Amino acid sequence: MSLTGLPLLITIGVIAAGAAVGTARTWRRHGRWQALTRPVAVLLTEVLALLAVGLAVNRAEGFYPTWGDLLPAGVARHDTDPTRPGRLDRWINSRAGAAPTTPVAFPWHPPRGGRWPVTATPTVVVPADYPQHPTRRYPVIAVLADHTTGAGEATAARTVQADTGPVIVVFTHLRPTAAPTVLTEALPAGLARDLRVTSHSWALIAPADLAGLAGAVVRAAPTRYPALALVDDAPEPGGVAVPADLPATETVAVIGAATHQLPTALRWACRQTPAPLGGPAPLIPPPPQAGSPTGGR
Structure with a gap:
């Protein structure tokens, strides 16, 4: 999934919501294990919620457009992801x-x-x-x-x-x-x-x-x-x-x-400026035919 894509954001958001619901419904269960399960459940829910918020902010602001941008400084990577077309x-x-x-x-x-x-x-x-x-x-x-x-x-x-x-x-x-x-x-x-x-x-x-x-x-x-x-x-x-x-x-x-x-x-x-760089990239579907919906911003 794309780092700035909606599917990843929705997936993490649903998992975070599920973790919160599961934590609430099982809060009084597990007997003597409550001292362990409660902190773990709360921590997992908070981490997932923060991850969902972080993905939403990154999608809006574009801090890390690709997964490769998460690599630490000094780690070799390609010029840009050669398999990813532009959003537009x-x-x-x-x-x-x-x-x-x-x-x-x-x-x-x-x-x-x-x-x-x-x-x-x-x-x-x-x-x-x-x-x-x-x-x-x-x-x-x-x-x-x-x-x-x-x-x-x-x-x-x-x-x-x-x-x-x-x-x-x-x-x-x-x-x-x-x-x-x-x-x-x-x-x-x-x-x-x-x-x-x-x-x-x-x-x-x-x-x-x-x-x-x-x-x-x-x-x-x-x-x-x-x-x-x-x-x-x-x-x-x-x-x-x-x-x-x-x-x-x-x-x-x-x-x-x-x-x-x-x-x-x-x-x-x-x-x-140099000539454009070639590289492998997926083919973009042809533009919609006349009368069909078109993309835009």
């Missing part, structure tokens, strides 16, 4: 149709989405070939979106993806006061739960006024974000100050005001 795969397939030719864009509601320091709902754009290759996991371009991107961000991402390589683009409208962990921990965990993404070699795009946050992010997760593009909206190109003390492996580009900023930054970021 079937829904994306229904949106894309039988022969998708254009990227699919949609508002994304990640775990803890209501408590992220955002000014707007994140937007995700998946490449056109995402539904056609259920064995692939895709790198990500994370965009710290603000007034420098404008309202046509999804359109720009679709256009760039059609011209470059397959990559998932996510636009996060974070406030300057946001903690770097939103991008180093919460965002990757949410994407890993909902989509087939890699765990490294992503790219980050940030406007000049969020350069400090972007620098903190890449310093905290240089393997996750080895490429950083800073969009400069100053009158003269090159007016943005590149954050200091970046890792030596970091590749940085400054996209000047004289260019078409977002498309240029996206094209540069696409060139910095």
Whole structure:
């Protein structure tokens, strides 16, 4: 069973309820063994109840999207579970149709989405070939979106993806006061739960006024974000100050005001990300036929 799946949560919840009922009904039984059976029954009921609560919280928040995430630090594991499709795969397939030719864009509601320091709902754009290759996991371009991107961000991402390589683009409208962990921990965990993404070699795009946050992010997760593009909206190109003390492996580009900023930054970021990773994964059922119910969020 999936660690965040409803079947596991229901199973543990039913077992916990059964243990509580059994404890209550047998409380006065067992004679001289009561001193032993009562504490054991109460302890078992409490453990099961706490486990059910923990699973419910993990399902809502996405702290541990897969069983592999429970492994202690330093234990070797695969990039991501190669047999697990994303939670949104079937829904994306229904949106894309039988022969998708254009990227699919949609508002994304990640775990803890209501408590992220955002000014707007994140937007995700998946490449056109995402539904056609259920064995692939895709790198990500994370965009710290603000007034420098404008309202046509999804359109720009679709256009760039059609011209470059397959990559998932996510636009996060974070406030300057946001903690770097939103991008180093919460965002990757949410994407890993909902989509087939890699765990490294992503790219980050940030406007000049969020350069400090972007620098903190890449310093905290240089393997996750080895490429950083800073969009400069100053009158003269090159007016943005590149954050200091970046890792030596970091590749940085400054996209000047004289260019078409977002498309240029996206094209540069696409060139910095590797090709999607292939691997075994179960086939996703074909999208529902016309007139049948479709999935969604």
